[in-house]
Amino acid sequence: MKIGVFVPQKNSKYFKSILKHYKSVDFSFFPYKNFNEVRKSFQNNEPFLDGFFFTGYLSYTTIKNAYGDFEKPAMYLKIQEADFFRKMFEVTITDPSIELSRVFFDFHVETSELENILYRIPKERRPYIPIVENHEITDDVYDQIFEMHDRLHKENKVDWSFTRFSNIIPRLEENKYKHHYFELSEETIHRTLVSLMNEINFRTLEDTQVACGRITISATSHEVRQIKMLNLHSLLLDYNQKNRSSLVITENESEFEILTTRGTLLSSTDSFSSCKLLQFLTNYMDETIHIGWGFGQSFSHTRENAKRALSYSVNNEFSSTFIITNTDEIIGPILKTSYKNNPKQQAISQENITTIINKTNLSRDKMNKIVTAFTELNQKQISSAQFAEILGVTVRTANRILNEAVIENVLYATDETVAGLQGRPRKLYAINELFFNDPNLKK
Numbered sequence: 001m002k003i004g005v006f007v008p009q010k011n012s013k014y015f016k017s018i019l020k021h022y023k024s025v026d027f028s029f030f031p032y033k034n035f036n037e038v039r040k041s042f043q044n045n046e047p048f049l050d051g052f053f054f055t056g057y058l059s060y061t062t063i064k065n066a067y068g069d070f071e072k073p074a075m076y077l078k079i080q081e082a083d084f085f086r087k088m089f090e091v092t093i094t095d096p097s098i099e100l101s102r103v104f105f106d107f108h109v110e111t112s113e114l115e116n117i118l119y120r121i122p123k124e125r126r127p128y129i130p131i132v133e134n135h136e137i138t139d140d141v142y143d144q145i146f147e148m149h150d151r152l153h154k155e156n157k158v159d160w161s162f163t164r165f166s167n168i169i170p171r172l173e174e175n176k177y178k179h180h181y182f183e184l185s186e187e188t189i190h191r192t193l194v195s196l197m198n199e200i201n202f203r204t205l206e207d208t209q210v211a212c213g214r215i216t217i218s219a220t221s222h223e224v225r226q227i228k229m230l231n232l233h234s235l236l237l238d239y240n241q242k243n244r245s246s247l248v249i250t251e252n253e254s255e256f257e258i259l260t261t262r263g264t265l266l267s268s269t270d271s272f273s274s275c276k277l278l279q280f281l282t283n284y285m286d287e288t289i290h291i292g293w294g295f296g297q298s299f300s301h302t303r304e305n306a307k308r309a310l311s312y313s314v315n316n317e318f319s320s321t322f323i324i325t326n327t328d329e330i331i332g333p334i335l336k337t338s339y340k341n342n343p344k345q346q347a348i349s350q351e352n353i354t355t356i357i358n359k360t361n362l363s364r365d366k367m368n369k370i371v372t373a374f375t376e377l378n379q380k381q382i383s384s385a386q387f388a389e390i391l392g393v394t395v396r397t398a399n400r401i402l403n404e405a406v407i408e409n410v411l412y413a414t415d416e417t418v419a420g421l422q423g424r425p426r427k428l429y430a431i432n433e434l435f436f437n438d439p440n441l442k443k
Contacts, residue, residue: 002026004049006059010166035062051200057110073199078111103127107164207263211295212306216255218288239280275321275334290314291321315392331365333372347374360408381428
């Protein structure tokens with residue numbers, strides 16, 4: 001097990017001494033002076049680590065803001081109530097004259113529990129607490145934090161600084177500002193690390209779970225099909241070699257069965273967002289290619305889910321991939337990696353798809369369906385009937401997905417106006433380009 005430890009340079013030796021007893025873990029320490037170093041260390045080492053251990057909230061948030069949600073287990077140390085009250089008890093013993101109203105706390109946002117504790121203190125006795133208008137972490141954040149302390153001391157509003165940021169302590173000492181550093185107990189450090197190790201172990205077991213795939217091509221005459229299936233088999237072996245994939249391929253009647261691991265499937269589909277295998281095959285074959293993947297509670301459940309997923313793909317008239325998970329969640333159609341060899345350009349880029357998923361309540365599966373429909377129809381406006389036909393779903397399901405996208409402002413709907421048309425006008429849906437022009441737009 002390989003874990004990366006992101007720790008302020010000042011605390012590096014301390015954490016090395018605490019973590020040296022974990023003989024089963026290979027720790028890589030990344031001491032930092034600023035958050036640009038955190039980003040560089042993460043970017044250069046992320047592929048080689050199983051998990052990430054951040055010794056503070058700021059470094060964790062820096063990476064999350066820069067790269068989005070973690071694809072591997074990650075945890076940061078946060079002060080627990082027991083740590084807080086233990087330190088406060090120590091403070092009342094060593095410095096009994098401290099007036100709480102003349103203290104500046106700079107770490108109240110670390111946990112909601114601590115924030116609640118401080119805000120329960122009567123206002124006239126409450127310590128100074130910074131007002132955080134946004135949670136964006138900039139490279140000069142330590143300077144900003146120190147400047148808050150410095151200003152309050154110079155304005156004679158506080159006598160003490162209570163901090164969780166070890167990187168500002170030398171500057172507090174240099175200015176002779178009285179302070180207390182709220183360190184975490186070894187118990188909290190060990191408990192957090194064990195939780196991270198358990199999550200890594202669970203993820204490893206999950207990633208080694210067997211995944212089954214089934215692949216076939218669109219119907220042709222028996223003679224032609226035999227030739228095409230030989231070509232497909234050759235391409236599958238070529239893909240396996242070029243991508244160094246651990247795919248076990250066997251022919252099964254009119255299709256191929258593939259066995260691999262869930263981890264390999266996650267990697268080859270970019271966490272179920274695109275399909276490298278489908279892209280590779282469509283580069284060399286003109287036939288419609290259908291792929292179904294499944295994993296389940298047992299091997300028989302896994303194979304059955306793969307069969308079901310393939311049937312969903314076959315119901316489409318275009319090349320597509322579907323996945324059915326062990327909880328029977330249906331994901332698809334999953335898009336190809338790119339459309340550079342296809343005259344039709346993808347209706348919404350993968351980057352914008354990720355933006356939509358992060359900013360709205362639309363799932364990856366629903367976005368896949370919306371993008372596939374607009375891409376395959378190659379139209380600016382589509383109806384629910386067209387959406388249903390191209391994806392092989394009911395019109396009722398199509399209406400539900402499209403209306404959800406309208407509510408989230410990803411699509412907008414207009415009534416089709418045709419001269420002489422009798423009855424209720426047909427509703428047409430189009431992609432709302434304003435969604436991507438206004439980063440604050442959601443609803």
